Amino acid sequence: MFDTNNTPTVSLIADNRLKTSSTRNACKLCAPLGASLVFKGIEGCVPLIHGSQGCSTYIRRYMISHYKEPVDIASTNFSEESAVFGGGANFFTGIENIIQQYHPKVIGIATTCLSETIGEDVPGLIRDYTEQYSDASTPEFINASTPSYCGTHINGFQEACISTVAHYAQKNDCQDHINLFPGFVSPADIRHLKEIVTDMNIDATIFPDYSQTLDNVHTNEYELIPSGGTPVKRLQMTGNARATIEFGTVFNKGNSRKKSIHQVNSAGEWLETNCDVPRKALTLPIGIEATDRFFQTLAQLSGNETPAKYQAERGRLIDAYVDAHKYLFGKRVVLYGEEDLVIALTIFLLEIGMKPVLVASGATGGTIKKALAPYLNEADEPIVADSSDFATIRELMKDLKADILIGNSKGYYISREFKIPLVRLGFPIHDRLGASRIHHIGYRGTQELFDRIVNALIEYKQENSPVGYKYI
Ligand code: SF4
Known part of the structure; x- marks a missing residue:
């Protein structure tokens, strides 16, 4: 998958594009990686990859090497047996282990190529687990369907954003705050956005917020779940915001193929469709224009x-x-x-x-x-x-x-x-x-x-x- 061999077997065709028989060293990453980033941006959340251990190892390795932070990503550790008979038993054990070790408020579950291919019913597994074992210590579960063969890490990122908002948003009377969904930007970018909205006296829910969880201060004691992240209470408030500003225009209505099980392209679109929160999609603000x-959008809203x-x-x-x-x-x-x-x-x-x-x-x-x-x-x-x-x-x-x-x-x-x-x-x-x-x-x-x-x-x-x- 991450072939660095630079001897291509490609041939130029008439329109100057290349015809290839295989992808080598793809210019994209895998979908559950994008979902894991979003889950790292929720307060008290542990990401869980429902699939092979190699998938979560690859995601961890990429995130640790980029962010230079410890990144815990749990795995249900599929074996040959799970691939044939289903991963239900591993799922239950994985959830129990995470609860015992981390005491999370939320577990964000992303599927992989394998668990999607064998048709794992993750919502059903969550329901079974909750019915059998739910007690005061049971966290909330968010499930993002992220088969990597259907898209890139950005599809996984969007899917996790949509699933989170769909899980939490409560439609109430419209309040004064706004939603700001920046997409896949750096922790420094998220901190900059917080500074801007504070300076403009705007009450904004920024989601996902991994500005701390993936770029934290040094602490003497190791935090199993790093502090920071968008609080659950703020996620609930996304449904009664005055507007959503969303960076990125690729996931606009009618632009990309609908891949989300929620039948929308972005979290902002989900809120517009289900909670009547108007959405303003902007190009990532790079450059003066x-x-x-x-x-201008912030000024109009505030x-x-x-x-x-x-x-x-x-x-x-x-x-x-x-x-x-x-x-x-x-x-x-x-x-x-x-x-x-x-x-x-x-x-x-x-x-x-x-x-x-x-x-x-x-x-x-x-x-x-x-x-x-x-x-x-x-x-x-x-x-x-x-x-x-x-x-x-x-x-x-x-x-x-x-x-x-x-x-x-x-x-x-x-x-x-x-x-x-x-x-x-x-x-x-x-x-x-x-x-x-x-x-x-x-x-x-x-x-x-x-x-x-x-x-x-x-x-x-x-x-x-x-x-x-x-x-x-
Ligand atoms: S989810 Fe699919 S693409 Fe991603 S690491 Fe696992 S097998 Fe590879």
């Missing part, structure tokens, strides 16, 4: 102006755009990652005068091309590679004369081969420290990202210059 839209602090951040960002234009203009960029991230990044790169030449994602569905259409003219148009893998990206790059790569650390060996810089962002980042603290969004996140891109290009030029120089 997208961030302006986010602040009646409060964007605070001077953020207006100053915006002003400094514009100043930086002017200062660095000569280093960036026309530079050819290859970017890859989750659909919503690469859509937002492409729009941002066009805003700063760069030239995206390849936009790749492991997701299917043609949503990237559709979302980018209003921003591109024919001359600009990058190759958009859906269902992509790193072997395909590498092969396409042979003709693209790219100046820089932007994406997670899985593209490192390509940047090394083509001898171009790689700006690491998104998930996973296995080969650097501080992935949790990377800002991607808002004026502040854009500023950091902008500086990193400019400096990567300057550093590259300096390193490869035949003469040493100190001033630019």
